[in-house]
Amino acid sequence: MSTTLRPEPADLATQRSTAPFRAVRFAPVEIDVRQRDDGVVMVTNRQPLGELPVRQIGDYLRRHARQKPEQTFLAEPDPQGGWTRLGYAQARRRVDGLSQWLLDRKLPDDRPIMVLSENSIHHALLQLAAIQIGIPVMPISAAYSLMSRTCSKVGSLVRRFQPSLIYASDPVRYGNALRLAKSLGEALLVSDKPEDGLIDALLQDAFETAPTAELERRYERIGLDDTARLLLTSGSTGDPKAVIMTHRNTIASGVLWDQVWPFLNDRPPVLLDWLPWNHTAGTHGTFSMALRHGGTLYIDDGKPVPQLIGRSIAHLRELRPNVMVNVPRGLDMLVASMEADPSIADDLFPNLEVIIYGGAALSSATLHKLEHFSAMATGRRIPITSSLGSTETTMPATMGWWPPETLGTLGLPAPGVEAKLVPDGERYEVRFRGEIITPGYYLDPQACQAAFDEEGFLKTGDAVAWATPGTPEHGLVYAGRLAENFKLSTGTWVHVAIVRGELLEYLRPCVADIVLAAPNQHALGALLFIDFNRVRKQFSECAELSDEAIARHGPLKDLLAQGIREYNARFPGSSTRIARALLLESPPSIDAGEITDKGHINQRGVLALRDQAVQRLYCADADGDDCLVFDSGA
Structure with missing residues (x-):
């Protein structure tokens, strides 16, 4: 092919x-x-x-703090609609103060600092402060805390890696994850706001620490082959792995x-x-x-x-x-x-x-x-x-x-x-x-x-x-x-990424993603994840309908059927042609591992978790209210 x-x-x-x-x-x-x-x-x-050009990442910050001290390094939106700006010299002062604060608490360099929350100036400064003194930083997806009811992935990561410090900007939004983490390890919990009985320290206070000679001695010890960050893989084929950077x-x-x-x-x-x-x-x-x-x-x-x-x-x-x-x-x-x-x-x-x-x-x-x-x-x-x-x-x-x-x-x-x-x-x-x-x-x-x-x-x-x-x-x-591709019962290989990408061209914007089905079946099928928000905008009569009702909406089915027919006319081969499609009633679940924190669909995970949907796809006839079936002449 x-x-x-x-x-x-x-x-x-x-x-x-x-x-x-x-x-x-x-x-x-x-x-x-x-x-x-x-x-x-x-x-x-x-x-x-x-x-x-440099021996460690912190050298860049120190260079620019000397050469362009007032130049804005980081900026983030403020509540008044403007920007909170931080120059290079000011950033270095805060980073050095925070590094000294970390040293004062004698945090070990074989246990990472874990960050739960999104990008922010404070998040950036914490990363740079830890990295320049040899403490690896492990930022994790905010979705693990905010989009999960159980915060199970946060718990799993805390058990596996035993962070020495955990930071979250907002202790209320991240409260469930922080409380779970506190019960599973001995990490110091740090935030931007106090929360009685939960938060151990405020980051803003730590910035004010006066650096000592110990900071410079530690800084000089860090070189090219020391660990800076531990970044997690998506975990689409199992538990996320921590990649040494x-x-x-x-x-x-x-x-x-x-x-x-x-x-x-x-x-x-x-x-x-x-x-x-x-x-x-x-x-x-x-x-x-x-x-x-x-x-x-x-x-x-x-x-x-x-x-x-x-x-x-x-x-x-x-x-x-x-x-x-x-x-x-x-x-x-x-x-x-x-x-x-x-x-x-x-x-x-x-x-x-x-x-x-x-x-x-x-x-x-x-x-x-x-x-x-x-x-x-x-x-x-x-x-x-x-x-x-x-x-x-x-x-x-x-x-x-x-x-x-x-x-x-x-x-x-x-x-x-x-x-x-x-x-x-x-x-x-x-x-x-x-x-x-x-x-x-x-x-x-x-x-x-x-x-x-x-x-x-x-x-x-x-x-x-x-x-x-x-x-x-x-x-x-x-x-x-390589791992996504599969064979039909005819022995023909299906190249998932290619077929999926081409089919999406014909089904956007109403379809957000596609999972192709299924190994050892006689013909190629497709599980369609509907973009329910786009459908509600495109079909005015769907504005108040539930997701389940939208997946059975006749005009939407007709539109998608026409798109698949046009796709099939261009790609009629057995490894590319869609014989059956099923409109799914619910989006992929991050808790269930159907979608990674990076937003990538987990092809194998969806097929495993939605086995009943796959069975319905291949048992369905043309009258199924959530199925589309195309005969050989379609």
């Missing part, structure tokens, strides 16, 4: 803009591709990784990024970002980029959800960042906002040099529209690129640094990264080696051993293909997760 299902769109509404790309200072594309006798393809960047990993990741994007050195980056710091994209992307270059990070209190996207749009119009790091859902909603109000593009694009996204595939329609809006606002298209990385690779292992000829490319290996492409049919399993790669998993030697092959390459579990076979300069494209 080909790894590219859909040809370039033929209708004018989805044609790419022909405007020239804006001039951005990228590095030249110089890649070596070598095929070994065993069929493995080795891909490396001819530009070696540059010298690491050293100072070397983080610093090297920044160096390779700056080598292929040298324009970052031309002016300090201004970034607006909501990406959570328990994910590598947020902490090693935007947060590290601002710190590394002495730029400014505005912490966005908006998100790509209907009730908050307006906040993000307002901030973008006000701040006009020069680099955007986002996820496909965020870019989809940005485009929808610009379609409703094209003046947003006039505010955003003149100062924006590049957009980079990751975490999932971005629809071709959104990519085309972003290019068109950019061209309308500035006369030139903005480069839009993606990357391939994971928590274990710190941030980007591959990335793009050229105007993309092929939309959706993952780019190519960055300097200092070796990519090993292991043949897997018409695609390749991709593995990486380099200074950005984690040394392993915290307190999990078995996982460490399983993660690397005999040559020391990290086994990512991802598959890739060439965007343009024979022209490696065009980059790689994503070809799915």
Whole structure:
């Protein structure tokens, strides 16, 4: 089966803009591709990784505190509608005071500091204070505390890792998680507000501690191979693993990024970002980029959800960042906002040099529209690129640094990264080696051993293909997760990521996500997670209906059936054609492991937990009120 299902769109509404790309200072594309006798393809960047400029992450803060003390480092929205700003010199004073406070409490460096709450100035300062004295920080998803009734994942993590300190900004919002954690360990509970009988200390008080010579002695002991952070994997295949991120990993990741994007050195980056710091994209992307270059990070209190996207749009119009790091859902909603109000593009694009996204595939329609809006606002298209990385690779292992000829490319290996492409049919399993790669998993030697092959390459579990076979300069494209794919009873492989991505193009915006079913069945089926909020807006008669009633709403079923018929007409093969679909009555559950804290659907988890739905899907006839069945001629 080909790894590219859909040809370039033929209708004018989805044609790419022909405007020239804006001039951005990228590095030249110089890649070596070598095929070994065993069929493995080795891909490396001819530009070696540059010298690491600092010995530990804290050196960046100290450098900028000396050179640009009044420059805003961090900013967050204040209650009056403005911004609370913190300069580099002030940030260093607070960080050093907090580091001394941690030392005074003799916190061990073999037990992490756990952060439960969202991005904030205080969260950032706590991370930097701990990291510069060798205490690893473990930020975890706020969803584990706020979206879970039982906070079971918080409890599991506290038992496993026994944090020495747990921070949550609001002791009321995070009260259930904090009380559970207090019952399971001996962590010091710290917050921004008092809560009698629960909170042991206030972070604001700790900032006022006077540093001593002990702080400098501890600071000087920390080097490249000391642990800075412990970031959790999504846990889609079991309990989350804690990935060790050293100072070397983080610093090297920044160096390779700056080598292929040298324009970052031309002016300090201004970034607006909501990406959570328990994910590598947020902490090693935007947060590290601002710190590394002495730029400014505005912490966005908006998100790509209907009730908050307006906040993000307002901030973008006000701040006009020069680099955007986002996820496909965020870019989809940005485009929808610009379609409703094209003046947003006039505010955003003149100062924006590049957009980079990751975490999932971005629809071709959104990519085309972003290019068109950019061209309308500035006369030139903005480069839009993606990357391939994971928590274990710190941030980007591959990335793009050229105007993309092929939309959706993952780019190519960055300097200092070796990519090993292991043949897997018409695609390749991709593995990486380099200074950005984690040394392993915290307190999990078995996982460490399983993660690397005999040559020391990290086994990512991802598959890739060439965007343009024979022209490696065009980059790689994503070809799915190896573990997600399954065989039908005919022996035909279903490439889940590819089919899912193409099918979603025909079912948006009413379908939020899709799980393909099922191994060993005779035909391909689809479980459809409905975007109930979008349906209520699109069908006025659904405004007051329950989720269960919407899943049986005739006009919605007709619309989705038409989309699947159009998809099937284009992809009639047995491994791509949808024979049956079931509209699910409830969204995926984070408590049940159907969706990860990163918002990714857990294909195998959904199939296991919704086995009855799968059985109904394959037993259903055309009269089922929540099923869609397509005969061979559909």
